[in-house]
Amino acid sequence: MNAAPPLLSVRDLSIEFPRPEDGTTRAVEGVDIEVDAGEIVCLVGESGCGKSVTVRSLFGLLPPPGRMVGGRVIFDGTDLATLDPARLRALCGASVGYVFQDPMTHLNPLLTAGAQIAEAIAGRPRWGRDPEVARRVEVLLQELGIGDPARVAQSYPHQLSGGMRQRVMIAMAIARRPRLLILDEPTTALDVTIQAQIIDLIRTIQRQTGCGLIFVTHDFGLVAELADRVYVMYAGQMVEQGRVEKIFARPQHPYTQGLIDCIIPLGGERPLLTIGGEVPDLRHLPAGCRFHPRCPRASARCRTELPEIACGAEGVVRCWHAGHGGLSPAVDVVGPTLAQTGPSHGRAAGSVAVQIAAVQKSFPARGGAFGGRAMVHAVNDVSLDLAPGEIFALVGESGSGKSSLGRLVVGLEPTTSGQIAIAGEDPARRLRTPGARPLAQMVFQDPYSSLNPRKLIRHALAQPLINHRICRPAETEARSIHLLDLMGLTPGADFLDRYPHELSGGQRQRVVLARALAAEPLVLVADEPVSSLDMSTRAQILGLLQRLRRDMGLAILLITHDLAVVGKMADRIGVMYLGRLFEVGPARAVIARPTHPYTRMLVSAVPVPDPALARTRTRVVMGGEPPSPVHLPTGCHLHPRCGNATAICAQVVPDWREVGPGHHVACHHHA
Amino acid sequence: MVHLAPGDPLNFITGEGDISNEQLARLRQEYGLDRPLSTQYILYMAKIFQGDLGYSYRYREPVLDLIQDRVPATFLLMMPALVLFVGLGILLGIVAARRQNSGGDLFLSGLALLGWSVPVFWLGQLLIIACALKLGWFPTQGMLNLRAPTQGMARVLDVLWHLALPATALGMRFLALSTRMTRSSMVQVLRLDYMTTARAKGLPERVVLSRHALPNALLPVITIIGMNMGTMLTGSVLVEVVFAWPGMGRLLYDGVLARDYPLIIGIILIVSIVVVAVNLITDIVYAIVDPRIRYT
Known part of the structure; x- marks a missing residue:
């Protein structure tokens, strides 16, 4: 570690979401993060691990009713707890740039891209048409490799493509030359090609401005492209951190190892791997190590005692059985016969x-x-x-x-x-x-909108069976259960009387598949x-x-x-x-x-x-x-x-x- | 439909006095009431397109002239109800949304529910009893003080003084409606992602609300207010009757009592045109405010 104090230092951060109906959820617990100026830090984990909530909480952008219940955030020598909300907001605008996942929903649909960037430059709304600000907006857009900045500035968000919208978001974030840039899954909603362009852009910006950068992602492939340092989060806790080369060469935590193994490499003979199970619901956390239900190294101790995050010879890790070369939780999804x-x-x-x-x-x-x-x-x-x-x-x-x-x-x-x-x-x-x-039948991208939220799974599956006269009405239920079993939703009978919102994304997509295949x-x-x-x-x-x-x-x-x-x-x-x-x-x-x-x-x-x-x-x-x-x-x-x-x-x-x-x-x- | 109501306009025209059957028949022929309804309808439709709404049986004046005389009064009654009370409702809605689920929010929401549920005529009478009869602050009826005619500025103030109670009675529903609509739509907008973006830019909360949240939140409010203009016209009939306000609603009420078919149909026709026009204007306003539905 170098002698200069870090640009951002987070100690023991905890965030809670009080819910009147079912108690308080602790979304983030005891998280430490450090970012040096000119450094790219990646925060990795599956969705539901508390990554977004963590970065949003730093500058008071938590969605209600979330609140920070512990920890200190020191940015550029200032303890943020000493600032009142208005000063914190002003500091955030002046020295920090945020870019969020979905640029469509994060832009105001009623204002032109130019107006929204102008606001970010000035830190206050610009009602009039100030030619100087308009010129600076165009220069900014030009820096981001946009060929016709004037047209983009005059467009409304819905008139722009996804990649262009994300560039507008980035323009807003870097408008005031921030010392820290926080990017929350900025490329997840984009095409691979546009993702590559945006990643290149981020790297260029970082090199030119020398700002510190936090990049939140679930994709370890992007981590390899960008990161200097990596933090891995699981179920609201930090489980491992270290330099990117070390993390990739010798991951210590089984979760980290599993995530790296799950990257789908281009070409080659490696089969498709996955980590079985899902991130636990924060309201019903497992006892002991939060990862143990999915972990092949789990022992009796893991089931009862939560390991502390400890700095060992091989890095900072939260695991009783740390070490590279241990069992990986990644398992082959289809088995060898398929090859x-x-x-x-x-x-x-x-x-x-x-x-x-x-x-x-x-x-x-x-x-x-x-x-x-x-x-x-x-x-x-x-x-x-x-x-x-x-x-x-x-x-x-x-x-x-x-x-x-x-x-x-x-x-x-x-x-x-x-x-x-x-x-x-x-x-x-x-x-x-x-x-x-x-x-032929079709399966769509978004399993959330392709199932009617008011209908039970039973109805979703019965419809094609009856409409296309696949089987007699009396056999519909048995047939539906069989289909669900086939899709790996076992036992299928348990899923019949659930609504789509009670299922996870993966489970919904399996239901959608079952529905498509019901018509044979x-x-x-x-x-x-x-x-x-x-x-x-x-x-x-x-x-x-x-x-x-x-x-x-x-x-x-x-x-x-x-x-x-x-x-x-x-x-x-x-x-x-x-x-x-x-x-x-x-x-x-x-x-x-x-x-x-x-x-x-x-x-x-x-x-x-x-x-x-x-x-x-x-x-x-x-x-x-x-x-x-x-x-x-x-x-x-x-x-x-x-x-x-x-x-x-x-x-x-x-x-x-x-x-x-x-x-x-x-x-x-x-x- | 008007003709289905029991009663005959001739009863009203001829009054209480004795009248022979021959005279009745002659009058009926004169007014064209002896012809079949379908013929009456076709004749009426033909005249409408010439800008002729017919003659009122009761007032012996062209219906159009009668309506024209009364429109300004109704307009005067509706304007403050619309502008003042809807504006106030939007403000209250913002206040409630910012303190979502607090005591103040519950209080305002409850008040709005009450304001929406209370019948207009009942509220009007309540206001008359409380503010006019008991407290004596405002006049009970009419648009002008007939005992002491005034001129110029004093006359304007006199009208406003008379206006206060009927406008409140009429506007209460809209105050309630716009409060509730603004609140719920604002609560939704405040949860949207671009609010986080605006905050991350470092904009003060006041600006975040006025520039990013409010315009988006008002879109559905515009639609609902526009769609409820019909309700407001209905309400104005009741208010005008209760407060003896010399507007179109009062005219309609009198017309119905007199079975004055041309007048009733004429007013309903005009009101329908206004409602359709207001809805068209709402859609146009919507297209101006929201760039997403502009025609390309």
């Missing part, structure tokens, strides 16, 4: 589950109802075949038309031109036939099924999908922007951009040898779980964001963003070329 499940046992027989032939889909753009003829070209000339039991992954940034294609396959919307056939039949027509069993479809379209879930739950759901395809011969169209997930799950990958496929091939081949410049960019955007490697590798960066699908670029859609583009790219749509067995690429610049 042998070849992707193409159906393919050999020549059978085809889904046939997509030259499909196009366009629909009128919003606001075009008043005489406008603007069309959104969501899917452009896509042809694909899926074999039974195959997992085909569609990857691409938001707005690439992945979800539109998925909806077409399910038959929720008619195609504009081209044909889709599942086992030789049109899914849209089958869906319209009353009583007929649908050919041939094809399952899974639209970002895991991106709103925690890391460990994510792996469990992915494992479940793999098992379903193996046991039921289900063809799965997996829509995602996460290439690491794809590499573990999919047999084949299709890379989509502005409604067009750029590269199609076996998953391993595409990830190991990405050929299209766009695929290469996607692959390099995935965080590398190795601190040394993450900081030395060169990333393929592609500036900007996908253009609007209303005005498609001519020729190859990528040419305005592509570093390799030449004259021909702007004029001619590239043809498909085969670069390996079953591996096709549409690019002019690949021989």
